[in-house]
Structures are given as C-alpha cells and as structure tokens.
Amino acid sequence: MADDSFTKGTKGFESFRKGAAYSLNTPQTVYAKDIVLVGGGHTHVLFIRRWKMKPLPDTRLTLISPQVYTPYSGMLPGLIAEHYTFEQTHIDLRRLCQWAGVRFIQDHVVDIDPNTQHLSLERYPQLNYDILSLDIGLTPDLSIPGAAEYAIPVKPIGDFFRQWQSLKQTVKAGQQSHYAIGIVGGGAGSIELAFATSYSLKYVTTHFTIHLFTASPYILSNYLPKTRQHVKHKLFLEQVCIHENFKVSNVCCSSIYDQHSKEVHLDKIFWCTHGKGGSWLKNTSLDLSEQGFVLVKDTLQTLKFDNIFAAGDVAHLTPEANAKAGVYAVRMAPVLFHNISAQLTGGRLKQFKPQQHFLSLLACGDKSAIGERVPFSFSGTWVWRWKDFLDRQFMKKFQQLSFNEMPSLINRYLHENTTPVMRCDGCGAKISQDILAETLQTIGVNDQAEDAVVIPWREANYLLQTVDQLRAFIDDPWLFGRIAVIHALSDIYAMGGKPHSVQVAITLPYQQPSSLKREFLLLMNGIQSELNQAECVLVGGHTAEGTELSVAVTVNGRRGLGKLWQKTGAKPGDVLILTKPLGTGVILAANKAAQAKGDRVERMLAMMLLSNQAAVPIVKKFQPHAVTDITGFGFLGHLLEMLKPEQLSVELDIAQLPVLEGATDLFRYGWQSTLQTANENNRHYLYEANQWLKEAHYPLLFDPQTSGGLLIAVSEDVANECLNALQVDYPQAAIVGKILPKREQTTTTVHLKK
Structure with a gap:
C-alpha cells in the first residue's frame, strides 16, 4: 500500500495533493x-x-x-x-x-x-x-414533407455511399425490370452525381432512368450559359431527364410531387439540395x-x-x-x-x-469533364x-505523410541488442520476461506468480492484489484512463475474482496549472467511469509531474462465487479458448509513427475498452482448469506460464488465432513492438519453428498485448458450449488449441498446425 493511502471518504484525496512533485530542474511548461x-x-x-x-x-x-x-x-x-x-x-x-x-x-x-x-x-x-x-x-434540409422518411441525403457522404452500394447490389440482383432514380437539386453536386450514377449503373443494367429535379428555371443557375449548354447536351446523351421549375412539395415512398401536384414515380430519391x-x-x-x-x-x-x-x-x-x-x-x-x-x-x-470567380470542373462520369473559369467554358x-x-x-x-522525426521502416531500429530509437508504450513498454525472471531469481523471489497475489484473509476468504502500470500510448487522457483501469482489473478477472478497491499513481506531463487541471480531470473522469462500471471503489492514490503521462493501478479484489482460478491446472485433452483478438502491440507501434490506418486504431481501442468482466460468470459455469490473461509477454509467453510448471505440451491452430484487422499487414510492412524481439526468445519452445516463419499469424505469437483477452483451458466436452456463450459478448472469441496427452517428454513443446 502507498504510504499516503487513506481508508474512505473524501478525506483520503489529500494523497493526490501530497503527491504533487516540484523541482528546480522542471522543464519549460508544455501546454498553457x-x-x-x-x-x-x-x-x-x-x-x-x-x-x-x-x-x-x-x-x-x-x-x-x-x-x-x-x-x-x-x-x-x-x-x-x-x-x-x-x-x-x-x-x-x-x-x-x-x-x-x-x-x-x-x-x-x-x-x-x-x-x-x-x-x-x-x-x-x-x-x-x-x-x-x-x-x-x-446538414441536409429535409423539411419538405416526406423527405426525411423517404429521401437519401447525399451528406453525410459516408452514409450516402453505403446506401448507394446497397442500391447498386439491388439493381445488380435484377429484382425488377426497370429502376427510376431521382436526384433533387440543380447545382454542380447534383449534376456530377447524375453523371456518376448513370456511368456506374451502365455496367450493371441498361434498364434504368435518372431524373434530375431543380426548383430553378434552369440547372447550374450561377454558371455561364455556354457551360449549361455543354452540361445539358451531355445529360441528354446520358438519357438523364431534367425537370426544371420543379419545386418539390411532397415525397412519398415511390413518388415525388411538385407545386402543381405533378407526380413522378421513383424507386430511389437522392437529396442534393442546399443544406442548413x-x-x-x-x-x-x-x-x-x-x-x-x-x-x-x-x-x-x-x-x-x-x-x-x-x-x-x-x-x-x-x-x-x-x-x-x-x-x-x-x-x-x-x-x-x-x-x-x-x-x-x-x-x-x-x-x-472571397473571390468572385473561380475555376469549376464538373466530372461527367466517363472520364471527361466540363469546366469554366469566367469568361471561358471548355470540355473534354x-x-x-x-x-x-x-x-x-x-x-x-x-x-503521403512523411514522419521526419522517425527513421525509415528499414532503419527505424538500431543494431540488434542496442536501444531502439522509438520505444513502445502500453504493455509494449514492459521489461522483457527473461530479464524479469532472471532478476527475481537472483534475489530469491519466485517468478512463477499468479496474475494476482492471493493473501489469506479472515475465515478462509482471500484478498487478491495486483498492480499494473501503463505509459500513455494515445493522446487522450479520458480514453487512456479508461483503458488503464480495464487493463489492471483484468488480473483479478483472470483469477475469477471480483475487484473491490483501487489506488492509482499518476504522472502528468509538465504544464501550466490551468491546463494541468483540465488534463487531470479528463483522466480521472475516465478512471472513475470504468471503476463505476466494475463496482470498484477508488480509495487513494499519488500524483507527480514528469515528462509523460503514465498511470499505475493497484487493485484489491476478493474471491467471487466458487474457487479461485489459477494459471496452472490445465489437463491433457483440454481445449484452449482465447476471448479477444491479438495485434495491439504492432498497431500501437505503427500508430506512434502515424503509419496505422485510423479505422484500424479505432477497432483496436474498441477492443481494449472491452473488459474481461463479462467473461467471468460465463466461464465459471464451465469450471475451467486454468485461466490467464494475455498482456505484455504476448500470447506464447503467457501460454507457456500455463504449460511449463506441469511440463504440458499443446497443439496450437495458428490460423484460428483471432486477429485485429490490419495487424498482419503491419507485420508484413516491417512494423513490430520494441518488446517483440524479447518475446521471441520463447520461440525455442515451438516445434520446428523455422517452418512457420513466413506464416502471417506467426509474429502474433510474440506481440505484446495491452488490455488483452483471457486464455481459458476447459474440458473438451464443454468447449463449444463455452465458446458459444462467450461469443455473445466477445464475438471474436475462438478455440485456438488443445492440450496434448502427457507422454515421456520432459520439456514443454508447442506444436503449430494450420
């Protein structure tokens, strides 16, 4: 426990104020x-x-x-x-x-x-x-009756594009003999959309008609007459029907009406008018x-x-x-x-x-275009x-974003066994498993510890205690605070326990007091939101200023219903289930150099925010023989902690390992976490490892995970039922291997298959 901890109530938050550290050598303020x-x-x-x-x-x-x-x-x-x-x-x-x-x-x-x-x-x-x-x-102005219900607005473009792809698949399926598509709006965007839809649909069917509606006396009202003439001629060739002076008064599921109640039957209506x-x-x-x-x-x-x-x-x-x-x-x-x-x-x-005139180029779908720059009009x-x-x-x-502060992909790491230029964060910032084990053995401490320390407590009850520390891997204190807590609580869940209380030790980057207060509040909001979700109490902590944001979380837990789980205890014939996908280490490494795609990073963060809490009551129903969580030492490192004490061996289906989207591509491009090389020291446990070096999933065996999933050993007869139950909350959960019958071997071996 920290020496400035407290028992309960607001009184204990004195420890946060006591924790502020000041130095005559404090660097210049970062943010004001x-x-x-x-x-x-x-x-x-x-x-x-x-x-x-x-x-x-x-x-x-x-x-x-x-x-x-x-x-x-x-x-x-x-x-x-x-x-x-x-x-x-x-x-x-x-x-x-x-x-x-x-x-x-x-x-x-x-x-x-x-x-x-x-x-x-x-x-x-x-x-x-x-x-x-x-x-x-x-925002699209859908105030005309029926427009909000039946029209498809062009903005947001992402939503429109999904609707367009769906329509194209429907047309391709040929569910009806002819399709009528309406585009409401007579500006440049509407014209280009008419050309593009006509061009694209020609490759699917010839049985369609496109209608273009404008309330103005003519389309492109702000353009030169010669430009309008070019556009109208091109639309005529594309068999687009132009409806000028058509003021839409009502929209229904299959028709559109003007101010005179004139009706035009349409299968789809795209809304491309002026917005609000x-x-x-x-x-x-x-x-x-x-x-x-x-x-x-x-x-x-x-x-x-x-x-x-x-x-x-x-x-x-x-x-x-x-x-x-x-x-x-x-x-x-x-x-x-x-x-x-x-x-x-x-x-x-x-x-x-704003300039009065500017260059305007209108795409015509077929890799031709019409343009104007007053007083000129041109096409081709x-x-x-x-x-x-x-x-x-x-x-x-x-x-094509160059990252001048980072070396090239090939040279971003210095010579082997020297300090990498770019150190990874999250669980990729751990000391290697080899160094940790050797150091603990030197001072006479058992390195075969469980995910949390088990302390006997009052009449056969047990107190669980664990500590985790993460250096910020994302510039978002609220999100980082949430993930830091979820990551730390995972050790308690890996033993089938229930979190009770935590203390946090926080280092905040140097900055002006007003900015420091903002950052601290965001961080604590994130921490508290996840503690509330876990029904866990923040009872104390410590703060300091430093060069970068980091959070250490000490968690106290208690045994839930049933016995505590352990890493060891797996039996021959047991099936291994992994609840969450691998790949956080390599994605974080690439993201640090702005080389990971944004949607891949978002999916990774969503996975990190998926707590292992929901898995505990599910897994307990199936009486697991061994459980651990996958974090910094990678999948293979934590699997070996399950196998080595009892000299078990396993057959691992490498193709079944669940993987975050984009992770294998990043490995192929040369990215990896700084802890990857140290984790690869376990490769000698792999049977004929050299045969698998080119397998896409092979590097994932060593990739350090932040807020990773649970690895569970259960009896084969309940494995599928357990997996099905887990996939409700953990859709990428998968059966990844099987404990082999115990023979005369004296060393643990991991056999890979595909």
Whole structure:
C-alpha cells in the first residue's frame, strides 16, 4: 500500500495533493492554451497541415470529429463511378492528427457555452477551450414533407455511399425490370452525381432512368450559359431527364410531387439540395443565419465571441454571404490559421475576401469533364485529366505523410541488442520476461506468480492484489484512463475474482496549472467511469509531474462465487479458448509513427475498452482448469506460464488465432513492438519453428498485448458450449488449441498446425 493511502471518504484525496512533485530542474511548461477544432472539413485539415509545419508554442491543438475518415467532396463523383477507391477519396483524420501532433477525439459536439468556454459532447466529458473553431459542414434540409422518411441525403457522404452500394447490389440482383432514380437539386453536386450514377449503373443494367429535379428555371443557375449548354447536351446523351421549375412539395415512398401536384414515380430519391446548419447550433449563444449557419465577420470570428471562429460551409460571412463551395473552404485555411495565431499572441488579424470567380470542373462520369473559369467554358477528356491531377495533388498532402522525426521502416531500429530509437508504450513498454525472471531469481523471489497475489484473509476468504502500470500510448487522457483501469482489473478477472478497491499513481506531463487541471480531470473522469462500471471503489492514490503521462493501478479484489482460478491446472485433452483478438502491440507501434490506418486504431481501442468482466460468470459455469490473461509477454509467453510448471505440451491452430484487422499487414510492412524481439526468445519452445516463419499469424505469437483477452483451458466436452456463450459478448472469441496427452517428454513443446 502507498504510504499516503487513506481508508474512505473524501478525506483520503489529500494523497493526490501530497503527491504533487516540484523541482528546480522542471522543464519549460508544455501546454498553457487549448485550441479546439470541431469538424474535419477542408479548412481544418489544411489548418492541421500548417500546424505541423509551424505549431504555436505552449499550445495544444485538438480535433473533434464524429468520423475517422472525412471525404474530399471533389472526388465523390469519381468514387460513385468507381474511378477511385474509398481510401483515395477520404482523409484519415486520426492518422493526420497523429502525424501532426494533434489530439483527436471521435465524438459529436452537442453544445457550446461561450461564457465558461467549454464544449458538451455526446460521450466525452466536458472539454474546455481557449480558442474554438467550427468547420462542421452543413446538414441536409429535409423539411419538405416526406423527405426525411423517404429521401437519401447525399451528406453525410459516408452514409450516402453505403446506401448507394446497397442500391447498386439491388439493381445488380435484377429484382425488377426497370429502376427510376431521382436526384433533387440543380447545382454542380447534383449534376456530377447524375453523371456518376448513370456511368456506374451502365455496367450493371441498361434498364434504368435518372431524373434530375431543380426548383430553378434552369440547372447550374450561377454558371455561364455556354457551360449549361455543354452540361445539358451531355445529360441528354446520358438519357438523364431534367425537370426544371420543379419545386418539390411532397415525397412519398415511390413518388415525388411538385407545386402543381405533378407526380413522378421513383424507386430511389437522392437529396442534393442546399443544406442548413446543424440543429444543435440553435441551442448555443452564437448568432445564426436563417438557414442556421454561423454568422462570422471577415476575420472568420463570430459576431459576439472573438475567440470562436467558423469556416467552411457552416460559416456565413456578413454582411455579404459567401457561396457554399469547397474552393472557399480551402482558401479560408491560411486566414484561419493566421487569425487564430494572432488572437492568441495579440497580433493583427487578416480579412478573408472571397473571390468572385473561380475555376469549376464538373466530372461527367466517363472520364471527361466540363469546366469554366469566367469568361471561358471548355470540355473534354483533357479537362478530366486536369481535374484528376488537381484532386490527386490535394489528397497527396494528406495521404503521403512523411514522419521526419522517425527513421525509415528499414532503419527505424538500431543494431540488434542496442536501444531502439522509438520505444513502445502500453504493455509494449514492459521489461522483457527473461530479464524479469532472471532478476527475481537472483534475489530469491519466485517468478512463477499468479496474475494476482492471493493473501489469506479472515475465515478462509482471500484478498487478491495486483498492480499494473501503463505509459500513455494515445493522446487522450479520458480514453487512456479508461483503458488503464480495464487493463489492471483484468488480473483479478483472470483469477475469477471480483475487484473491490483501487489506488492509482499518476504522472502528468509538465504544464501550466490551468491546463494541468483540465488534463487531470479528463483522466480521472475516465478512471472513475470504468471503476463505476466494475463496482470498484477508488480509495487513494499519488500524483507527480514528469515528462509523460503514465498511470499505475493497484487493485484489491476478493474471491467471487466458487474457487479461485489459477494459471496452472490445465489437463491433457483440454481445449484452449482465447476471448479477444491479438495485434495491439504492432498497431500501437505503427500508430506512434502515424503509419496505422485510423479505422484500424479505432477497432483496436474498441477492443481494449472491452473488459474481461463479462467473461467471468460465463466461464465459471464451465469450471475451467486454468485461466490467464494475455498482456505484455504476448500470447506464447503467457501460454507457456500455463504449460511449463506441469511440463504440458499443446497443439496450437495458428490460423484460428483471432486477429485485429490490419495487424498482419503491419507485420508484413516491417512494423513490430520494441518488446517483440524479447518475446521471441520463447520461440525455442515451438516445434520446428523455422517452418512457420513466413506464416502471417506467426509474429502474433510474440506481440505484446495491452488490455488483452483471457486464455481459458476447459474440458473438451464443454468447449463449444463455452465458446458459444462467450461469443455473445466477445464475438471474436475462438478455440485456438488443445492440450496434448502427457507422454515421456520432459520439456514443454508447442506444436503449430494450420
């Protein structure tokens, strides 16, 4: 127990205050101010690139977005027409933020309080800001009766793309003889969507008609007459029916009606009209336009709050409104970056002056395009090649991210047996199993310990105690605090116990008191939320300042119903079940260098947040013979702890190991945790290991896990029933091997099969 622990009640929190450490050699303050960007629009992603080149001193930058991938709208038609893949048309926000040293939070903002300068989020605790910027795009205006129920809005693009893929599969299946598709809107986006859908569907069926509806007297009302002529001719060739002066008054499941009750029968309706601001903005103190957009001055500051900015489609310039076009969002980025910097440093702000005319290139589906730059209008395949080049150059800024601080893949580690350039975090930061065992033996301590210490306590009851420490592997104190607790409690669950109380020892990075308070509150909110979920009490702790965030958790537990589980005790014929997938070590290593895909990191974090708590009552029903959890020493290291004391051997089905998506690819590209090499010292227990070196799952045997799953040995006759019960909460749980009959062998051997 810590010497400044306490028994119960708020009195004990004195230990946190006592734990603060100060030194004459304390480095310069890291963070004093917080800039928060809400939304991953074009302006903000370009802002982040500029931040990478020239970050403001003593200032933290955070991006909040509900999506990990943000689309580049200029390439959406090419995605629909299948000229581009999803990855080519989307910016990976998590990876971009990791590369630029920006904190990323995946969540929805639901309110802003400009007076207290904090944000309310859907899941995340309240977040404070010093400077706030909004770039959240627009929301489809589905106010026309029936539109919300029966129309498919083009934004959010991710939702629309899934609907489009589903429609295409339906058409391909040929469930009806003819399909009528309606597109509501007469602007550039609607035109490009009509061309792209027509082009794409031609490869599936010729039995379809596309209808284009606009309330204006003609399509592309803001374009040159010659450009409209080019577009209309091209639409005619594509057999797209144009309905001008068609003001939609009502939408139903199979039809659309105009102001004169004229009906057009449609199987699907895509909604591509002008949008409005997010509905949640109405509850804030911000000044809004009639359409719900944020009113801003030419400095991009809101009218009443100089420390709140807005850019992109959600911004409405006053006194003269700007058009909603990607080109304006792009050109707002340097002004926004300069003005936010100036607002913090007391500099002079710049004015944003939207240009009157700009280059507009409309993709026509078939790798031709129509363009204009007043007073010129032009068309042809060369225009498509020009547009394709410009779009790819823009996306290249966000997809080919050089990490100058990191060496190349080949040279990122120094010569063998020297200190790696980049040390891993999480459970990949452990001391190797060999060094630990040798050191404990030297001082006369048994290294064959259980997952938690068992202390006899009062009339045949037992106190369980364990300690775990993690160095932060993600720049999100709330999320990290949650995972640190889940990881630590796992040792108690691995023995079939129930957590009772914890103490935490926290090291926070050096920063100004106001910023330190914000970070500490986020961290403790995360810790407390998971302790509440586990019905476990925080009874004490210790704090200090240091160079990086780390959390150590000491857990006290008690025996639940039934006997305690142990690592040892597996019997020949037992079946091995693993509850959670492997691969956290390699994904964390790649993510540290911004080389892991954002959706892969999100799935890894979701797995880490999946506690082993729910597995305990399930597994107890099947009376396991041995249980342990898989953490820093990797799957093989912890499996050997189960086998070696009783000299058991096992047949392991390497192909059945559950794996996090992307982990095997990262191994193939050369990534691995810094603890991987030390864990590979156990490979001599593998029978004919050299035969398996090229097997994709082989490196996963040694990959250090953070918040890993349980490895369970149960009788063969109940294994499938146990697995089925576990898969309700742990869908990737799998049977991975079987304990072999005990023969005359004197050493433990792991036989691999596929």
